[in-house]
Amino acid sequence: MKWPTQRCAWCNRPGNALRECTVRVWKPIAAKEETQTLRVHPEHEAAVRGYFARQRRSGGPVLYTVLGVTLLLAVLGNALGVLIERLPATVGAAVTVSIGSLIVALGGLFFVHPLPTDVTLKALGIRRSVRILRVVSVIAAALGGWIVSLGMDPIL
Numbered sequence: 001m002k003w004p005t006q007r008c009a010w011c012n013r014p015g016n017a018l019r020e021c022t023v024r025v026w027k028p029i030a031a032k033e034e035t036q037t038l039r040v041h042p043e044h045e046a047a048v049r050g051y052f053a054r055q056r057r058s059g060g061p062v063l064y065t066v067l068g069v070t071l072l073l074a075v076l077g078n079a080l081g082v083l084i085e086r087l088p089a090t091v092g093a094a095v096t097v098s099i100g101s102l103i104v105a106l107g108g109l110f111f112v113h114p115l116p117t118d119v120t121l122k123a124l125g126i127r128r129s130v131r132i133l134r135v136v137s138v139i140a141a142a143l144g145g146w147i148v149s150l151g152m153d154p155i156l
């Protein structure tokens, strides 16, 4: 998928005065940088350059943290599902609180460093992609908070 040529890469709106802008982009699957040329409104060029500069710095660490934590959550979640009946209530509660806390942490990480996919960026524009991911990360953090409260219940 290519960047649209008629719409601004930042706000996804058409414009006559779109300017070409060449940026270095970090590619998650290949885990390497690549040069991409996109079109932006002149007033949005600084925002686009800032976005890709942050994406290059934080993309790798954020992605690997998210993958690692997700794997840990899957393992913890399965272990909890199998063992919950046999575990002492306090251990079960501690695991529940840990899982909830990890989800809150993931939500927070994604809020600060959203990592939209290339396809999303090109289809929706960078600004909207980042906003959508921030809304999703707030929902995830709220869900994590609710799980933490479930675990806290038997302790309190």
Ligand SMILES: [Zn+2]
Pocket (backbone or CB within 6 Å): 008, 009, 010, 011, 012, 013, 040, 041, 044
């Ligand atoms: Zn724009």
